[in-house]
Amino acid sequence: xxxxxxxLALAITAPFVLILAWFKASSQSTNAFFPPLSDILxxxxxxxxxxxxxxxxxxxMRNLIIGFALAAVxxxxxxxxxxTVPVLRVLFEPSLHLLRGIPPVALxxxxxxxxxxxxxxxxxxxxxxxxxxxxxxxxxxxxxxxASLKDVCTVYRLDRKDRLLxxxxxxxxxxxxxxxxxxxxxxxxxxIASEMMGTAQGIGAMTLLAQQxxxxxxxxxxxxxxxxxxxxxxxxxDLVKNRALSWYIGSKKMEKVS
Amino acid sequence: MNSTxxxxxxxxxxxxxxxxxxVQGLAKTYGxxxxxxxxxxxxxxxxxxxxxxxxxxxxxxxxTTLLKCLAGLQPSSGGTMKIDGHQVSGPPAEMALVFQxxxxxxxxxxxxxxxxxxxxxxxxxxxxxxxxxxxxxLNEVGLSHAAKRYPWQLSxxxxxxxxxxxxxxxxxxxxxxxxPFASVDAQTRFDxxxxxxxxxxxxxxxxxxxxxxxDEAVYLSDRIVAIxxxxxxxxxxxxxxxxxxRNQITSRALPEFSGLRTKVLSLIRQSES
Numbered sequence: 001x002x003x004x005x006x007x008l009a010l011a012i013t014a015p016f017v018l019i020l021a022w023f024k025a026s027s028q029s030t031n032a033f034f035p036p037l038s039d040i041l042x043x044x045x046x047x048x049x050x051x052x053x054x055x056x057x058x059x060x061m062r063n064l065i066i067g068f069a070l071a072a073v074x075x076x077x078x079x080x081x082x083x084t085v086p087v088l089r090v091l092f093e094p095s096l097h098l099l100r101g102i103p104p105v106a107l108x109x110x111x112x113x114x115x116x117x118x119x120x121x122x123x124x125x126x127x128x129x130x131x132x133x134x135x136x137x138x139x140x141x142x143x144x145x146x147a148s149l150k151d152v153c154t155v156y157r158l159d160r161k162d163r164l165l166x167x168x169x170x171x172x173x174x175x176x177x178x179x180x181x182x183x184x185x186x187x188x189x190x191x192i193a194s195e196m197m198g199t200a201q202g203i204g205a206m207t208l209l210a211q212q213x214x215x216x217x218x219x220x221x222x223x224x225x226x227x228x229x230x231x232x233x234x235x236x237x238d239l240v241k242n243r244a245l246s247w248y249i250g251s252k253k254m255e256k257v258s
Numbered sequence: 259m260n261s262t263x264x265x266x267x268x269x270x271x272x273x274x275x276x277x278x279x280x281v282q283g284l285a286k287t288y289g290x291x292x293x294x295x296x297x298x299x300x301x302x303x304x305x306x307x308x309x310x311x312x313x314x315x316x317x318x319x320x321x322t323t324l325l326k327c328l329a330g331l332q333p334s335s336g337g338t339m340k341i342d343g344h345q346v347s348g349p350p351a352e353m354a355l356v357f358q359x360x361x362x363x364x365x366x367x368x369x370x371x372x373x374x375x376x377x378x379x380x381x382x383x384x385x386x387x388x389x390x391x392x393x394x395x396l397n398e399v400g401l402s403h404a405a406k407r408y409p410w411q412l413s414x415x416x417x418x419x420x421x422x423x424x425x426x427x428x429x430x431x432x433x434x435x436x437x438p439f440a441s442v443d444a445q446t447r448f449d450x451x452x453x454x455x456x457x458x459x460x461x462x463x464x465x466x467x468x469x470x471x472x473d474e475a476v477y478l479s480d481r482i483v484a485i486x487x488x489x490x491x492x493x494x495x496x497x498x499x500x501x502x503x504r505n506q507i508t509s510r511a512l513p514e515f516s517g518l519r520t521k522v523l524s525l526i527r528q529s530e531s
Contacts, residue, residue: 148362155329155355156377156428166376170367247367251410 035217044221052206060191060202061229063119067126068187072180074127075134079176082135083142084164093139100136104129104186105193117198125194130187137179141172174248177241184237188230203229277304277340278464279432284337286323297323299489301337305432310458310465312475315485316526321468324490325436328466329355341431354425356435360417364409370420371396371405374427395427398460399453415446419453426457433457435467439474448506451478455504472526476518477504484522486529493525 023037048057082089082096108125115121145168153163195204207222242249286298297320305311315321327334330349338345341352357363364373374392383391396402399419409417418438425433435454439447451474457463469475475482476498484493498518500509509515 146362148357148359149365151329151331151355151357152363154331154349155353157349157351157380158377159380162376162379166379167365170365173367247408247410250408251366254410 032214033216035220039217040220040224043217044224047206047218047221048225056202056206057225059119060195060204063122063126063194063202064187064191064233067123067191068130068184070123070127071130071183071187072134075131075179075183076138076176078131079135079138080142080164080169083139084168089139096132096135100132104190108190108194108197112198122191122194122199122202126187126190129190130183133182133186134176134179137175137182138172141175141179142168144175145171174245177245181234181237181241184233185230188233192226278307278309278342279466280304280340280343281328282338282340284324284327284339285335286320286327286332287335296489298327298334299487299491301485301490301492303483303492303495305464305466307464308458308462309480310455310467310478311481311483312479313466313468313483313485314472314475314522314526315470315490316530317470319485319488320490321470321485322436324485325355325434325468329353329434350432352431354428354430354433356418356421356425356433356438358437358440360414360421360441361409363421364417364424366408366410369406369408370401370412370423373409373420374424377424377428391427391429395423398426398457399423413446415442415450418442418450422450422453422457426461426463430463432464432466435465437469438467440469440471447474452504452506454478459503472519472522473510475522476500476515477506477509482518482522484525486526493529496522 019037026034026036027038029036082092104125107128111121111125111128115124149167149171153167158167191202192204192207195202196208199205200209203222203225207219207226210216210218210222281304282302284298284301285296287294287296289295301324303311303313313321313324323332326332328339330347330353339350340346341350346352365376368376371392374395375388378388378391392405393402396405399422401416401419401423404412404416404420409420412420422438438454439450442450454465454467455478458465467475467478477500479498482496482498484496485491486493496518500512500514500518
């Protein structure tokens with residue numbers, strides 16, 4: 001218990017120490033590309049908390065949330081169907097593995113040509129890139145359902161609906177959640193990348209613009225914001241996941257004890 | 259403990275008992291042609307209503323294969339199986355199976371009562387009946403207090419009780435158990451054996467239990483089906499005439515007990531050599 005508290009304290013203080021070190025080290029900086037952290041923080045507050053919150057942060061976050069949600073739902077549905085309908089799996093699994101080998105960001109130029117510089121383009125590139133981790137994880141999770149659980153389904157003559165939705169899906173859910181977490185990361189990357197082409201709106205666009213106009217403090221402020229969003233979205237995801245999969249976490253803990 | 263679970267047909271005293279389960283010439287071969295492996299050659303035995311029968315055999319003789327064929331988890335290569343005189347194929351509705359590995363046969367994401375509920379859902383019973391079935395089954399195995407807990411929060415013996423309760427709530431004609439007490443400690447094992455006999459006495463359940471433990475087979479059984487050889491076949495069917503009710507201390511101390519144990523063990527040893 002003592003050890004646990006100590007670790008927690010360490011985990012909380014370490015980032016602050018790092019920030020403090022950055023603050024101290026950069027305070028006298030005259031390098032145009034590495035401005036003092038105090039300047040960056042001032043710009044951060046000016047830019048993101050007031051001026052551009054509605055015009056840039058909200059559109060970026062909206063694209064991220066819609067794109068990720070669509071990718072997660074589609075990934076689970078398509079993965080589930082592919083894993084449970086053998087004919088479809090045989091037909092599509094090889095091409096699926098080829099498709100997911102394409103780096104997600106490479107899809108952005110294609111979509112610009114097809115859809116144009118719109119939010120639909122940005123959301124669809126997020127969906128297309130982020131769907132694969134969830135999809136593959138769902139397929140693998142369903143394939144890995146324990147043979148003895150399948151036997152239980154057969155002996156008690158469960159109908160197809162109960163078998164698929166009440167046994168296979170929950171049994172695969174830890175793997176599905178891990179896939180979704182990767183999807184979230186990919187969605188975030190593609191959100192930024194999609195804003196770095198052909199638009200003046202969004203966090204990615206703002207950051208790129210600052211870099212191209214030699215406004216180093218603004219650029220660093222953008223990067224800081226992106227880091228913060230990435231970190232917080234992951235924390236939020238973990239919270240939801242730990243709640244939904246409390247049975248899994250609990251049973252794993254028991255396994256370790258015994 | 260008195261239970262209100264309606265009993266399945268009790269064997270009527272005096273009348274000739276009807277075979278509840280009749281297995282005739284069951285055979286199982288894996289593969290085809292010269293590479294095929296014959297696991298079960300010819301198994302014939304029958305179980306009467308309300309009887310506890312143990313199938314005993316050395317490890318690797320094909321006991322699990324036999325159960326999988328009986329439970330419809332694997333197709334058999336030959337022979338017939340009849341329940342109450344009706345031939346069955348596929349997983350019979352009248353049968354419930356308690357698996358050896360309780361930790362992998364219960365759903366860890368469901369509470370104990372939801373685990374019991376799952377096999378009942380497709381039966382579309384009235385809600386009140388579902389509730390009584392679950393309550394009575396948990397009561398029978400002494401786990402009423404654990405209804406809202408998760409299986410992984412319980413000890414191994416308790417988890418196996420949950421698996422037994424799930425089978426009871428399903429109200430099968432025949433309860434089949436695959437080495438159900440193999441992975442619990444010795445003390446828990448005695449308790450679960452007595453639970454098994456209690457279920458038979460109170461509910462008139464017909465129980466077929468597969469085990470490699472000869473002492474357990476002698477203690478539990480009305481009859482023992484000793485199987486051996488490769489491929490598996492019935493060596494002998496032995497009646498166990500130890501007095502009922504059985505008692506872990508006194509029954510095991512009887513000279514008949516050790517006599518039977520010696521007999522079964524030598525049968526199995528002979529078939530192995």
